[in-house]
Amino acid sequence: MTVYPLTGVIRPYAWGSRTAIAELQGRPAGDGPEAELWLGAHPGDPSTVPGPDGPVDLVHLIGDDPAGQLGDDVLRTFGARLPYLLKVLAAGAPLSLQAHPDAEYAKMAYARQEADPAAPKNYTDAYHKPEMLVALTPFEALCGFRDPAVAAAVIGELGLPRLEPVVTALRGDDLAEAVRLLLTWPAGDRDALIDEVVAAARAVPPGHEHADSFTLATDLAAHYPGDPGVLVALLLNLVRLAPGEAIWMPAGNLHAYLNGLGVELMAASDNVLRGGLTPKRVDVDELLRVLRFEVLHDPLLHATTVEPGVETWAVPVGDFVLYRIELDGTRPPIEVPAKGPRIVLCTEGTVFAGQSEDGTPVELGPGTAAYVPAGAGAIKVAGTGRLFVAAVPG
Numbered sequence: 327m328t329v330y331p332l333t334g335v336i337r338p339y340a341w342g343s344r345t346a347i348a349e350l351q352g353r354p355a356g357d358g359p360e361a362e363l364w365l366g367a368h369p370g371d372p373s374t375v376p377g378p379d380g381p382v383d384l385v386h387l388i389g390d391d392p393a394g395q396l397g398d399d400v401l402r403t404f405g406a407r408l409p410y411l412l413k414v415l416a417a418g419a420p421l422s423l424q425a426h427p428d429a430e431y432a433k434m435a436y437a438r439q440e441a442d443p444a445a446p447k448n449y450t451d452a453y454h455k456p457e458m459l460v461a462l463t464p465f466e467a468l469c470g471f472r473d474p475a476v477a478a479a480v481i482g483e484l485g486l487p488r489l490e491p492v493v494t495a496l497r498g499d500d501l502a503e504a505v506r507l508l509l510t511w512p513a514g515d516r517d518a519l520i521d522e523v524v525a526a527a528r529a530v531p532p533g534h535e536h537a538d539s540f541t542l543a544t545d546l547a548a549h550y551p552g553d554p555g556v557l558v559a560l561l562l563n564l565v566r567l568a569p570g571e572a573i574w575m576p577a578g579n580l581h582a583y584l585n586g587l588g589v590e591l592m593a594a595s596d597n598v599l600r601g602g603l604t605p606k607r608v609d610v611d612e613l614l615r616v617l618r619f620e621v622l623h624d625p626l627l628h629a630t631t632v633e634p635g636v637e638t639w640a641v642p643v644g645d646f647v648l649y650r651i652e653l654d655g656t657r658p659p660i661e662v663p664a665k666g667p668r669i670v671l672c673t674e675g676t677v678f679a680g681q682s683e684d685g686t687p688v689e690l691g692p693g694t695a696a697y698v699p700a701g702a703g704a705i706k707v708a709g710t711g712r713l714f715v716a717a718v719p720g
Contacts, residue, residue, distance in 0.1 A: 327394065327699045327701035327702040327703075328681070328682055328683040328699075328702065329679060329680030329681060329682060329688045329696050329697070329698050329702055329705060330375035330376065330682070330688075330696060330697045330698075330699075331375065331376060331682070331688060331694070331695075331696055332365060332373050332374075332375055332669065332694075332695040332696050332697040333373055333374045333375070333381065334363045334364050334365040334373045334414075334695060335363070335364045335371040335372075335373065336356075336360050336361075336362070336363050336364075337360075337361050337362040337363075337364060337371065338356075338358050338359050338360060338361060339359065339361035339362065340359060340361075340419070341359070341361060341417060341418060341419040341420065341421050342359030342360050342361025342362070342416055342417070342418055343359065343360065343361070343416035343417065343418035343587070344356070344358065344359050344360065344418065346360070346416035346418070346463070346587045347360045347363055347414060347416045347587075347693065348360065350414065350462070350587065350673065350692050350693040351691075351692060351693030351694070352691070352692060352693070359418060360416060361415070361416060361417070361418075362413045362414065362415050362416070362590075363413060363414040363693070364411065364412075364413055365411070365412040365413065365414075365669050365671060365695050365716075366384065366408055366410065366411040366412055366594060366669065367383075367384035367385050367387075367388055367407065367408035367411075367594070368408075368411045368594050368596070369385055370450075370596055372384045372385045373695075373697070375387060375697055384408065384697065388406060388407070388408060388667075389406060391701075392406035394699060394700065394701040395667060395699045395700060395701065396408070396666065396667050396699075396700055397665065397666045397667070397700030397701075399666065399718075399720055400666050400667065400700065400718050403644070404645075404718075407594065408594060408667055409593060409594055409645040409646065409718060410591060410592065410593060410594055410645050410646035410716055410718065411591075411592055411593070411594045411595075412589070412590070412591050412669050412671060412695075412714075412716040413589070413590040413591075413592070414462075414587070414588075414589060414590075414671070414693065415459065415583065415587070415588050415589075415590045416586075416587050417465075417583045417584060417585050417586055417587075418585065419549055419585070420545075420546060420549055420550075420582060420583070420584045420585070420603055421582050421583045421584075421603070422555070422582060422598075422600045422601070422602065422603045422604035422606065423468070423555045423558055423559065423562075423580055423581070423582045423600065423601040423602045423603050423604075424580070424581065424582065424598050424599060424600050424601060425577075425578055425579060425580045425581070425599050425601065425613065425616050425617050426454060426455035426456065426457070426575070426577055426578075426579075426595070426597055426598065426599070426616070427449075427454060427455075427577060427578075427597055427599070427616050428454050428577035428578065429453070429454040429577075431454075431577075431615075431616065432449065432451075432452055432453055432454045432455075432595070432597055433452045433453075435448070435449055435612075436449040436451060436452040436597075437452065446609055446612070448597075448599060448609055448612050449597050450595075450596045450597060451595050451596065451597060453593060453594065453595035453597065454577055454593055454595060454597070455577075455592055455593050455595040455596070455597050455598070456574075456575065456576050456577055456592065456593055456641070456643050456645070457574075457575045457590060457591065457592030457593070458572055458573065458574045458575065458590070458591055458592070458627055458639060458641060458648065459572060459573055459575075459583070459588045459589065459590045459591075460570065460571070460572040460588055460589045460590075460639075460648070460650070460714070461567035461568065461569050461570065461571050461572070461586060461587075461588045462569055462586075462587045462588055462589060462673055463569055463586050463587045463588075464566065464567065464568060464569065464586055465566070465567040465569075465571075465583075465585070465586030465587070465588050466564070466565070466566055466567075466583075466584040466585050466586060467564075467565045467567070467573060467581060467582065467583045467584055467586075467625075468559055468562040468563065468564060468565070468580075468581055468582045468584065469562065469563050469565050469573050469575065469579065469581045469622065469625040470562060470563050470579050470580065470581065470620075470621075470622025470625050471501055471561055471562060471563070471580065471619065471620065471621050471622060472561065472562060472563045472621065472622070473621055474496040474497070474499050474500075474501055474504070474561070474621070475496070475497065475499075477496050477504070477560055477561045478493050478496035478497045479536065480536045480539045480540075480560050481493050481496070481557065481560055483530065483534075483536060483540075484522075484523060484526040484527065485526055486519075486522055486523065486526060488519070489557075491507055492504050492507050492508060492557070495507060496561070501561065501619040502614060502617070502619045504561060505558060505561065505601070505614065505617070505619075506610065506614060508554045508557050508558050508602075509554055509555075509558065509601065509602065509608060509610045509613070510610055511554045516552045516553070516554055517551065517552035519552075519554070520547050520551060520552050520553065520554070520556050520557075521551075523543055523547065523556060523557065524543065524544050524547045527540035527541075527543045527544050528540075528544060538564060539560050539564070542559060542560070542564060543556055543557070543559070543560060546559055546603060549603070550602075550603045550604070553602055553603055553604075554602055555601060555602015555603035555604070556602070556603070558580075558601060558602050559582065559602075559603070562580060562581070562582075563622060563625045565625045565626070567586070567588075567626075570629075570650075571626060572626065572627040572628075572629065572639055573625050573626060573627055574625075574627040574639075574641060576618075576642070577616075577618070578616055578617050578618030579618065579622065580601055580617055582603060589648075589671065589673065589714050591646050591648045591716050592646070593643065593645040593646065594645075599612055599613045599616050600613070601613050601617075627639050627641070629650070632649070632663055633660075633663070634657075635651060635652045635653065635654075635657065635660060636649060636650070636651050636652075636660065636663060637649065637650045638650070638663075644718070644719055644720075645718070646716060646717070646718060646719075647664065647716075647717050647718070647719045648714060648715070648716055648717075649662070649663060649664065649714065649715040649717070650712065650713075650714055651707060651712070651713050651714075651715065652712055653675070653677055653707065653708065653709050653710055653711055653712070653713070654710060655709065655710035658708075659706035659707060659708035660706060660707055660708070661704055661705070661706050662679075662698075662704070662705050662706070662707060662715050662717075664715060664717035664718075665700065665703075665704065665717070665720075666700045666717055666718045666720070667697070667698065667699060667700050667717070667718065668697075668698040668705075668715055668716065668717045669695055669696070669697055669698070669715070669716045669717075670690065670695060670696045670697075670698065670707070670713055670714075670715050671690075671693075671694075671695045671713060671714045671715075671716070672690035672691060672692055672693070672694055672695070672711060672712070672713045673692055673693070673711075673712050673713065673714065674692055674711045674712040675691075675692070675709060675710045675711020675712065676689065676690070676691055676709050676710060676711055677689075677690050677707055677708065677709035677710070677711045677713050678690070678707065678708045678709050679696045679698070679705060679707050679713070680696070680698060680702060680705035680706070680707075687708075690713065692711075
């Protein structure tokens with residue numbers, strides 16, 4: 327089987343950067359924001375490969391030959407679907423606070439929703455959506471709850487008496503109650519509350535122990551005035567990633583990307599429960615059912631070396647695995663340590679990934695990708711640059 331050049335779809339969400347993906351791909355910027363480059367077979371925006379009569383999307387390619395495209399093991403475990411979705415994500419402005427359900431709850435909640443026409447439409451499918459992100463540039467994110475005693479100190483420093491119930495909940499290690507109080511704050515009082523928060527945060531002198539948190543609050547309020555998510559954000563870890571560092575967002579982890587460019591890999595689902603920093607609906611009760619109110623002491627996901635030039639990140643799910651391969655042009659071609667359906671994404675240099683139908687090497691430059699069916703067997707990569715490979719473990 328051949329290796330296919332893969333054309334992804336760019337999603338123009340309002341929070342997207344106007345330049346980052348274009349600069350990665352070495353082309354002029356478009357007229358609007360470019361938030362995510364989707365590489366996969368998600369039915370919402372499947373990628374395409376060249377066909378004899380024009381582009382063929384991966385949903386149809388897999389549907390026409392599921393065993394050949396996915397392999398027997400993947401087909402048996404996940405059905406006739408690619409179980410992961412690879413993205414290049416470019417955040418020019420903060421995304422919504424959000425969390426995703428685990429596999430068991432997603433299946434149950436989606437079935438319950440579909441059986442009741444009057445039920446809120448919180449779920450788009452029956453799958454979970456754990457995800458990881460590797461920074462390509464300096465990247466900022468909110469990821470997981472921090473020590474509630476620290477959050478209590480930060481919010482207490484604002485000196486706003488009406489936030490005292492939130493501070494009390496945090497001092498009692500009751501993260502769930504603190505989140506509930508903030509997200510159910512009376513709608514008519516939210517603008518005034520956030521205005522007071524911003525005024526208090528700006529009055530904090532430079533060099534204060536929690537200066538980063540107060541700067542974060544004012545920045546978020548500028549994007550989302552009157553949104554109680556500004557305060558919920560202060561309950562989370564503020565993570566600054568250097569290029570090459572990664573974070574992991576398991577089920578129930580409240581998180582938000584703030585700015586930067588990264589490679590994101592996730593289970594192929596679009597189930598998102600929002601918790602603020604958004605004009606979209608927030609279903610507080612459903613979010614509280616999904617969230618895991620646990621302190622995340624180390625938000626970083628640490629890489630492990632597979633062999634010289636090849637790294638991976640251990641994640642506790644069977645839907646996906648990500649490899650990063652560095653090619654310096656002096657070593658023999660490296661065999662990709664994965665079988666089954668693979669997506670190869672180049673982020674630097676010029677690399678070659680297997681052979682196309684006519685036997686010529688598939689050449690990739692920054693921001694371009696290839697799709698490798700299971701039936702193609704083992705492939706080797708060569709050249710000079712950096713690439714990421716998404717695959718199914720096993």
